[in-house]
Amino acid sequence: MSDPKIDGLELKPGFKGMADDTGSDQTMFKGVHWGKAMMWIFLLSDTFIFSCFLISYMKGRGSTLVDWPNASEVFGLHVFGVEVPLLLIAIMTFVLITSSGTMALAVKYGYEKNRKMCGWLILATAIGGLIFVGMQAFEWSKLISEGVRPWENPFGAKQFGSFFFMITGFHGTHVSIGVIFLFIYAYKTFAGHYDDRKRGWFTSMKGDYVEIEILGLYWHFVDLVWVFIFAFFYLW
Amino acid sequence: MSDEYENKTGYQAQSSETISSGSGGGSRTASDIDYVRPAEVTDQDLYHGHSFITKWVFCQDAKVIGVQYFLLATFTGVIGLILSWLMRLQLGFPGAAGFMTAEHYYQFVTMHGMIMVVYFLTALFLGGFGNYLIPLMVGARDMVFPYLNMVSFWSFFVAVGVLLASFFVPGGPTGAGWTLYPPQTILEGTPGSGWGILLMCISLILFVAGFTMGGLNYLITVLQARTRGMTLMRMPLTVWGIFTATVLAMLAFPALLVGALMMTLDNVLGTSFFMPTIIQAGEILEYSGGSPILFQHLFWFFGHPEVYIVALPAFGIVSDLISVHSRKNIFGYRMMVWAIVGIGGLSFFVWAHHMYVSGMNPWFGFFFATTTLIIAIPTAMKVYNWIITLWRGNIRLNVVMLWCLGFIVTFVNGGITGIFLGNVSVDVPLSDTYFVVAHFHMVMGIAPLMVIMGAVYHWFPLVAGRFLNETLGKWHFWLTFLGAYSIYFPMHYLGFIGVPRRYFEMYDSPYMTSAVGMNEFISMAAFIVGAAQFILIFNIIKTLKTGKPAGSNPWKANSLEWLTPSVPPEHGNWGDKLPVVHRWPYDFNVPGAKEDFITQTTPPSDVVGTEVEKT
Amino acid sequence: MSETKEKEQSTTHKIGIYLWIWGLLFVLSFFSYMVDWYQFQGMLRWSLILVFMFAKAGLIMAFFMHLYWERYALVNVLLWPMTAIACFIFLMVAEFEYTVFTRLFYFVVGG
Numbered sequence: 016m017s018d019p020k021i022d023g024l025e026l027k028p029g030f031k032g033m034a035d036d037t038g039s040d041q042t043m044f045k046g047v048h049w050g051k052a053m054m055w056i057f058l059l060s061d062t063f064i065f066s067c068f069l070i071s072y073m074k075g076r077g078s079t080l081v082d083w084p085n086a087s088e089v090f091g092l093h094v095f096g097v098e099v100p101l102l103l104i105a106i107m108t109f110v111l112i113t114s115s116g117t118m119a120l121a122v123k124y125g126y127e128k129n130r131k132m133c134g135w136l137i138l139a140t141a142i143g144g145l146i147f148v149g150m151q152a153f154e155w156s157k158l159i160s161e162g163v164r165p166w167e168n169p170f171g172a173k174q175f176g177s178f179f180f181m182i183t184g185f186h187g188t189h190v191s192i193g194v195i196f197l198f199i200y201a202y203k204t205f206a207g208h209y210d211d212r213k214r215g216w217f218t219s220m221k222g223d224y225v226e227i228e229i230l231g232l233y234w235h236f237v238d239l240v241w242v243f244i245f246a247f248f249y250l251w
Numbered sequence: 252m253s254d255e256y257e258n259k260t261g262y263q264a265q266s267s268e269t270i271s272s273g274s275g276g277g278s279r280t281a282s283d284i285d286y287v288r289p290a291e292v293t294d295q296d297l298y299h300g301h302s303f304i305t306k307w308v309f310c311q312d313a314k315v316i317g318v319q320y321f322l323l324a325t326f327t328g329v330i331g332l333i334l335s336w337l338m339r340l341q342l343g344f345p346g347a348a349g350f351m352t353a354e355h356y357y358q359f360v361t362m363h364g365m366i367m368v369v370y371f372l373t374a375l376f377l378g379g380f381g382n383y384l385i386p387l388m389v390g391a392r393d394m395v396f397p398y399l400n401m402v403s404f405w406s407f408f409v410a411v412g413v414l415l416a417s418f419f420v421p422g423g424p425t426g427a428g429w430t431l432y433p434p435q436t437i438l439e440g441t442p443g444s445g446w447g448i449l450l451m452c453i454s455l456i457l458f459v460a461g462f463t464m465g466g467l468n469y470l471i472t473v474l475q476a477r478t479r480g481m482t483l484m485r486m487p488l489t490v491w492g493i494f495t496a497t498v499l500a501m502l503a504f505p506a507l508l509v510g511a512l513m514m515t516l517d518n519v520l521g522t523s524f525f526m527p528t529i530i531q532a533g534e535i536l537e538y539s540g541g542s543p544i545l546f547q548h549l550f551w552f553f554g555h556p557e558v559y560i561v562a563l564p565a566f567g568i569v570s571d572l573i574s575v576h577s578r579k580n581i582f583g584y585r586m587m588v589w590a591i592v593g594i595g596g597l598s599f600f601v602w603a604h605h606m607y608v609s610g611m612n613p614w615f616g617f618f619f620a621t622t623t624l625i626i627a628i629p630t631a632m633k634v635y636n637w638i639i640t641l642w643r644g645n646i647r648l649n650v651v652m653l654w655c656l657g658f659i660v661t662f663v664n665g666g667i668t669g670i671f672l673g674n675v676s677v678d679v680p681l682s683d684t685y686f687v688v689a690h691f692h693m694v695m696g697i698a699p700l701m702v703i704m705g706a707v708y709h710w711f712p713l714v715a716g717r718f719l720n721e722t723l724g725k726w727h728f729w730l731t732f733l734g735a736y737s738i739y740f741p742m743h744y745l746g747f748i749g750v751p752r753r754y755f756e757m758y759d760s761p762y763m764t765s766a767v768g769m770n771e772f773i774s775m776a777a778f779i780v781g782a783a784q785f786i787l788i789f790n791i792i793k794t795l796k797t798g799k800p801a802g803s804n805p806w807k808a809n810s811l812e813w814l815t816p817s818v819p820p821e822h823g824n825w826g827d828k829l830p831v832v833h834r835w836p837y838d839f840n841v842p843g844a845k846e847d848f849i850t851q852t853t854p855p856s857d858v859v860g861t862e863v864e865k866t
Numbered sequence: 867m868s869e870t871k872e873k874e875q876s877t878t879h880k881i882g883i884y885l886w887i888w889g890l891l892f893v894l895s896f897f898s899y900m901v902d903w904y905q906f907q908g909m910l911r912w913s914l915i916l917v918f919m920f921a922k923a924g925l926i927m928a929f930f931m932h933l934y935w936e937r938y939a940l941v942n943v944l945l946w947p948m949t950a951i952a953c954f955i956f957l958m959v960a961e962f963e964y965t966v967f968t969r970l971f972y973f974v975v976g977g
Contacts, residue, residue, distance in 0.1 A: 023288040026937070033938035040482045040832070041291050043474045044940045049395045052475050052940075053467045056501065059944055060463060063505035066951045067549060070958050071509065074545045075524065077962030080969050081540060087902050105899050112895060116888035119930045123884065166521040166537065173540055177522035181513070218398040219298050228932075235930045239923055245895075246919035250902055250911075502947055542965060552954060599950035603957070612964035615957065 019046025048225045051232070058236045061189075065240050068182050069247055075174040076251075084170035086249050089163075090154070104249050107150050108241065114143025115238040118231045125209070125227035133227065134204040140234065141197035144190050151187050155180070179248065186244060189237050193230075200230050281856035287480040287831050295392045295476070297823055309405070311397035312822045313468075316404050317383030318714065320374055323404075327411055328371035332781050334363040343774025345756050353755040354442040357426030360753060361443075362418075364429025365451070368557065369458060370411055372699055376564040377462070377500065378407060380706060381469050381493045383714070387812035388490045390478025390830045392823050394468040403468070406461025410454045417443065417450035425451045428753060430554070433525035433546050434538075437518045440531075448518055452511040459504045459511075469497045478811075480832035484588065485851070487810045487836045488581065491588050492567020495595040496560045502599070503556035510549035517541070547609055551602035559598045561695050563591055565702035566633055569658050571836075572705050573637055575808045576652040577644030578847055580837035580864070582636045590629035590636075597626045607675050608682045616675040623673035627666070634663055645840065645847070650724035654705030657732045658698050665694025668743065683753070686746020689739045697735045704731070704787065711791070712805045713812060716819050717798030719790050727786040734780035741769045809850045810836035838863055879935075887929045894922045 019026070026045055027035055036045050044052050076083055092102040121136035158179070162169045168176040203209065208222040215222065300306040310316060338359050341351050382400065386393050394400045417424040426442030427435060435441050436448050443451075473486070473494045486494075513524040517538075525546045526538035574581040581587060603611060604619045637659055646652060668690040672678045681687065704727070711719050750757065750766050757763035804813040816826040830852045838849040843861035855863075898918040901911060928934040933941055 021291055028938075030938055033942060036937060036939040038482060038484065040288065040480050040485075041475075041477050043483070044943075045291075045937055047475070047936075047940060049471055049475050053396065053471050055940065055944060056467055056470055057463070059947060060466075060501045060505055063502050063947075063951065064508060066954070067506045067509035067552070070951075070954055071513065071524065071545055071549065073955070074542060074548075074958045074962045074965075077959070078542055078965035078969065079540050080966070080973070087905070101899065101902055105895075108895050108899075109892070112888070112891045115926065115930060116884065116891070119884045119888070120881070123879065123881065165516065166523070173523050177516065177524055181516060181522075218396070220398075221296075232931055235926055238930075239926050242919055242922045242926070246898065246915050250898060250915045502950065542962075544961065544965065548954075548958065548961065600953055610968075612961050614960065618957075 021045060048223075048229075050229050051225060054229045054232045058232060061236065065185075065243070068185065069243060072178045072182060072247065075178060076172070079172045079174055081172040083172050084168065084175050086251065089158070089161075089170060090249060101249055103150060103154055104245065107147055107154075108245055110143050110147050110150070111238050111241050114140045114147070115235055117143065118234045122228045122231040125204070125224040128210065128224065130204060130207060130210060133224075134201055137197055137201040137204060137227070137230075141194050141201060144194040144197060144234075148187060148190055148194065151183060151190075155183075182244060182248065186237070186240055189240070193234050193237055196230055197234070200227065281854075285833070285854040285856050287833070290479055290829075292476075294829070295395070297393055298397060299822060309401055311393070311401050313382045313386050313394040313397065313400055314714075314820065314822075314824075316394075316400055317379050317381070319404050320378030320382060320407065321380075323408060323411060324371050324374040324379055327366050327414075328375070329784075330415070331363050331366035331371055332784065334359040334366070336778060336781055338363065339774040339777040341755065343771045343777075354423070354426060356755040357428070357753070358424045358442050358447070361426050361428055361431075362414075362424050366414070367696065368429065368561070369455070370414065372561045372695075372703075373462075373500070373557070374407060375703060376561060376699070377469065377493060377497055378404070378465060380489070380564060380568065381497065382465070383710070384489055384812060385469055385472050385493060386476075387815070387820060387824060388487050388810055389473060389476065390481050390811050390825070390832060391472055391476040392825065392829070395471045395476050396468050399464045400468045403461045403465035406457055406464065410457035410461060413450050413454040413457060417447050417454070420446035420450060422446050430547075430550055431514065432550075433514060433517065433543050434527065434529060434541075436514065437526075438529070438531060445518075449515060452515040452518075455511045456508055456515075459508045462500060462504060466497045466501045469493065470501065478829050478832060481811075484585065485832060485835045488567040488570040488584070488587055488591070489564070489810075490567070491591050492564040492570075495591050496563040499556040499563070499595050499598060500560050503553045503560070505553075506549045507553035507557075510546055510553070513549075514546065544606075544609060544611055547606050547611075548603065551605045552599075554605060555602040556595075556598045558691075558695050559594055561699050563595060565658070565699040566591060568706050569655050569702045570633075570637065570640075571810070572651055572702075572709055573640050573655050574837050574839065575709075575806050576649065576655070577641050577646045578839045579640055579644040580835075580839055582639040583632075584835065584837060586632055587636055590632050593629040594626060597622060597629075601626060604673055604678075607678045620673055620675050624670070627670060627673075630666060634659065634666070649708075650719070650721055650728055651705045651709045653725070653728045653732075654701045654708065657728065658701040658705065661693055661701060661732075661735070662698040665690055665692075665698055669694060681746055683751055684746035685742045685750050685752055688752050689742035689746060692742075693739050697739065701732075704728070707787065707791075709806065710812075711794075712801030712818075714819055715795055715798070716801055717794050718801050718805065719794050719798065723786055723790045723793075727783055727790070730783035730786070731780055734776050734783060737776035738773050738780060741773055745769060804850075807846070807848045808836070809838055809848050811851055814850055814852055834863060883929060887925050890925055891922055894918050894925075898922075 024039065024045075026032060036043055039045075087100040090104055091098050091100045093099075094102060117136045117139045121133050121140060124133040124136060158176075163176045163179070165177050165180045167173060203222065204227070207213075209224045209226065212221045212223065214220060298311050300310060300312075305311075307315060310319070337348065337351065338356065340348050341356055382394065385391075414424075422443050422445050424443050425431065425436065425447035427444075427448065431448070431451070437444050473490060477483075477486075513522075516522045517524050517526055521537055523538045523541040525543050526536075526541040527543060528539040529536045570581050570587055601619055601622045603615050604623045607616055607619075637655075668686065672681060672687065672690055708719050708724055711717070745766055748765060750763075757766065801818070803815075803818045806813070811830055811832070812820075814830060815821075815824055831854075832851045833854055834849065834851055836851050838844075840847045841849055841858070841861050841863050844858055844863075849858055849861070849863065895918075898915065901914045901918070906914060933944070
């Protein structure tokens with residue numbers, strides 16, 4: 016968040032500050048909570064996972080000699096007699112960005128120790144995530160009913176089905192895990208675990224509102240990945 | 252001393268500074284020059300286990316977890332060793348082991364490779380030494396997330412369990428070679444193409460998941476939980492090596508995870524990520540359109556950093572051992588750090604030099620040969636620095652130092668053959684021969700192993716409070732060193748005459764007639780070297796109770812792990828007060844000092860009048 | 867876990883900035899949807915897709931994930947490793963082109 020204040024050390028901005036931070040003792044990321052630093056490094060690692068998936072997808076799609084199906088048609092929906100391309104995906108994007116926004120606000124209210132507001136916003140985020148997963152399940156079942164399988168695809172290249180189910184499945188798993196944690200954190204917020212600094216169930220670490228930000232980082236990351244999947248899978 | 256955070260760039264940092272009391276220092280008092288900025292974060296509160304289960308089994312103390320990792324990794328390593336014996340038995344004396352079929356041989360090759368690289372060396376260096384040494388060396392109470400750390404070990408435990416379970420499933424473990432190249436990995440006719448490869452992939456995924464948890468711990472502990480006064484440039488090189496290797500692991504293992512996952516899907520669901528159209532036994536399989544080269548790219552995008560995941564901790568540890576046992580500061584500390592970081596960064600841009608003969612885009616050879624040869628520069632810098640550190644040092648020629656010297660020789664040897672293999676035109680004829688086997692065993696098998704042995708002899712007094720037996724240690728060293736050379740040196744020659752690797756038997760091929768005696772010799776040496784490793788196990792068991800008590804700081808080292816209030820260190824490491832660090836860990840034989848070492852916690856006011864380097 | 871001693875001093879940002887970014891994300895998503903709606907093709911389609919993608923990703927990272935307010939030490943640690951990914955992407959583009967070439971050469975043309 017904003018620049019922390021640290022005893023006996025003047026924090027400079029920009030690259031000068033980076034050099035100072037890196038050269039100083041104790042911490043490199045000044046004022047960054049351990050858990051938050053961990054989440055960032057984890058997300059970096061996770062970015063490499065999704066990058067590898069998308070690079071494999073690029074390699075697979077690029078080198079196939081069989082025609083790749085037109086995503087715009089395959090993912091189109093037939094509503095009120097009109098064929099609307101990518102309608103479901105557009106709504107899913109809308110839902111996920113909405114939930115990302117509520118999460119950002121939840122983090123803000125968490126830091127302001129506004130327990131009620133924070134809790135409701137986390138709950139709204141969780142419900143947004145749930146809707147997203149539900150719509151993804153709908154999309155999967157639609158494709159499956161049309162005959163697309165991981166191992167075959169009536170519209171063209173086999174790899175379309177394989178990559179689609181694998182990548183959206185992996186992303187969906189991330190969303191589902193996020194939803195579970197959002198519900199847990201919503202409960203913990205409402206129950207006041209962060210105000211009372213109650214110890215965690217497993218880790219026995221004291222609760223703190225920074226945990227909301229850590230969860231928020233994860234959730235925004237899920238949204239971020241969706242941005243890339245949306246661009247490369249549905250628009251390409 | 253607070254000004255020391257500024258004004259330390261460039262050449263000035265290497266110049267020595269004399270703090271003279273009274274005359275030069277003016278009005279500076281002891282408390283002034285000893286000043287270190289107060290702590291930024293509150294002291295870590297730890298979970299203390301009370302029952303046997305929470306104290307020794309599901310333990311959250313990084314030191315116990317480190318020992319657990321060490322023991323389990325050693326256990327799998329011994330299995331890998333036995334597999335190598337079986338392989339050498341077949342190669343040296345074909346048919347001597349009656350049960351050995353070609354399928355068994357391939358399975359043993361595969362499991363030996365995978366166990367040694369991933370489940371033994373990686374787990375031992377990062378899980379074992381990393382867990383034990385990082386918190387102690389940076390002055391932390393424990394890893395920053397002890398619970399996650401515990402889960403990390405138990406994931407590793409399950410991963411090893413799944414891996415070993417594949418020996419007992421129908422078809423046995425996979426026999427596709429440790430690189431697991433598709434399409435043959437999951438085609439019938441390759442041993443373990445059904446269950447074996449499935450369990451291998453699951454085990455790898457579990458290992459990666461567990462390792463990610465551990466790796467996050469190591470990184471955040473180094474970055475965010477150092478003690479007062481401990482800057483990054485005051486960390487022992489051991490920590491730098493393990494730290495950089497962990498960064499590599501965090502960024503390289505994802506590629507392995509993705510590869511293993513896609514392979515599993517190809518195997519179980521029949522997707523065609525890696526599988527092209529294949530005709531097997533006159534029948535066209537369901538697969539079509541996949542790209543086997545893609546797996547190779549994913550695998551080596553992981554695989555090459557993996558080489559440095561094993562090598563960098565070894566570089567770091569050996570630097571510390573050489574410095575301590577030659578009583579000299581490490582030559583060019585900053586250069587060493589930047590070399591480690593540079594090697595780590597470059598290792599992500601060299602992966603396809605493992606694929607020169609794979610049929611990838613032919614232009615890649617140029618790019619990857621160039622980047623590969625660039626890596627030789629920081630590596631060579633490190634070798635020079637080790638040698639210059641030894642030069643005119645006050646060398647203690649004990650077992651630890653012997654292992655270090657053995658490492659340098661072996662590493663140079665393996666590194667030079669790496670230059671052969673890094674050049675495309677030289678690699679093409681040598682590829683898939685015993686030259687390659689000799690190269691990578693020298694450079695990432697024997698060399699890091701020598702460091703592990705040295706490190707065991709060095710830090711055993713810390714972990715157990717007793718010295719290991721020196722005489723047994725010398726036997727262990729000389730048998731291993733001479734034996735390892737007897738194994739791998741002739742293998743270069745085998746490679747030159749064209750003996751291919753991964754062949755079950757040479758039959759009556761022209762290579763075999765000239766190679767038969769050499770193969771027998773190599774096998775004999777391999778049996779002896781393997782057996783020699785049990786000397787260490789015997790030594791550990793024997794000295795655990797009866798060894799010479801070490802007391803605190805027996806090697807007269809400077810780094811923090813030797814300065815704990817109790818030996819071996821207890822949970823929480825430092826008693827009531829965290830240590831405060833005033834200097835780097837390499838102040839040996841400083842002119843004017845009372846003793847030949849100045850520990851990291853010695854305040855400047857204690858060493859007034861000496862020429863300590865300003866670090 | 868560690869707590870910074872000065873937790874109380876960490877100020878939060880005004881709600882306006884979040885709402886602005888939120889709105890921008892919707893607009894950008896709408897634009898990228900329109901790319902498909904109007905069926906732009908070729909380089910125009912690709913550049914539009916990438917521009918909107920990176921704009922959205924940048925906004926999410928900078929403001930929702932607070933990277934804009936983080937110190938450069940953290941930002942640089944997170945962004946530099948992406949060069950390895952960039953290298954991987956460029957090389958794989960070259961690789962799939964070569965794979966297509968070999969497939970056309972051997973399977974279609976016939977060697």
